[in-house]
Amino acid sequence: MVQAPTRSTRQRQAVAELLAERTEFRNAQQIHAELRERGEKVGLATVYRNLGLLVQLGQVDMLQGADGEALYRQCGQRQHHHHHLVCRQCGKAVEVADPDLEQWARKLAVQHGFSEVSHTLELFGLCAECSRAAQAGDD
Amino acid sequence: MVQAPTRSTRQRQAVAELLAERTEFRNAQQIHAELRERGEKVGLATVYRNLGLLVQLGQVDMLQGADGEALYRQCGQRQHHHHHLVCRQCGKAVEVADPDLEQWARKLAVQHGFSEVSHTLELFGLCAECSRAAQAGDD
DNA sequence: CTTTTTGCAAATCTTTTGCACTCTA
DNA sequence: TAGAGTGCAAAAGATTTGCAAAAAG
DSSP: OOOOOSOOOHHHHHHHHHHHHOOBOEEHHHHHHHHHHTTOOOOHHHHHHHHHHHHHTTSSEEEEOTTSOEEEEOOSOOSSOOEEEEETTTOBEEEEOOOSHHHHHHHHHHHTTOEEEEEEEEEEEEOHHHHHHHHHSOO | OOOOOSOOOHHHHHHHHHHHHOOBOEEHHHHHHHHHHTTOOOOHHHHHHHHHHHHHTTSSEEEEOTTSOEEEEOOSOOSSOOEEEEETTTOBEEEEOOOSHHHHHHHHHHHTTOEEEEEEEEEEEEOHHHHHHHHHSOO
16 A cells, blocks of 8 residues: 655645646656756755655656656546657657557456556657657758 | 678677577576576677667567666567567566557547657566466465 | 777766755644 | 654666777678
């Protein structure tokens, strides 16, 4: 079982608030930097600790970016298992429903004698905005 | 375009051979250790360099394990995009076909204005053997 | 010989930890 | 005031990189 933090601190709130505002996936360092820019005095370790906490509480979604670093975001759908279509460039993300992978996975598992199956599925792409920006600027 | 290595070296062959033999996903360090055990004199950096090379050439599949480390394996299906059902414990893996994610992903992408979509999908579980072992020993 | 590869150690990078100190309840 | 929570710097891991020496063609 996951136990909720017992105390409310300025730092914890700051992290939670930041996540509540932005809908993009971002890594711990970006979040830390953004908090600093706002004048919040928070240590990087604390950001990591609180992000981990929020993830455990199911209040924040975490996924592994292409580079292997963890990306965080607060999602609307807290209950159901869902996936994301994430912009490689800016981190903007759309929550998408699970295309009955659940069943498919379970069936495959049985077929091959596997148990306790879980799956990871993420879609990466370029969002309209970034795509436009790319055409204009570089390339 | 990816360019093939120009020279064949003992170390490169050793890495390729090891991958050709085993069907489990394993990380670079494990591969390095295994080569050493066999008496092969190879540096860790070289293992990393060659694994990266093999991945670029499409001869080896790489995926991010749960802990974020890269796992490597040589797959039978070199052509088609496919996924894996991997044992969390021993790394044993089964190649599974893509459950028309391709289309689903493309459709979603269009709907949300995303382009150049790619996806990652991996199934993790406990293989029959490891499951048995777990029941017997620990737990 | 020329150029690719290697080995090793040092450098990166992300994330975690130890520990004394600071707040919350 | 007790103990959760924090900051900072050090530690841990995984992977990369610089560079001189070794090997391939």
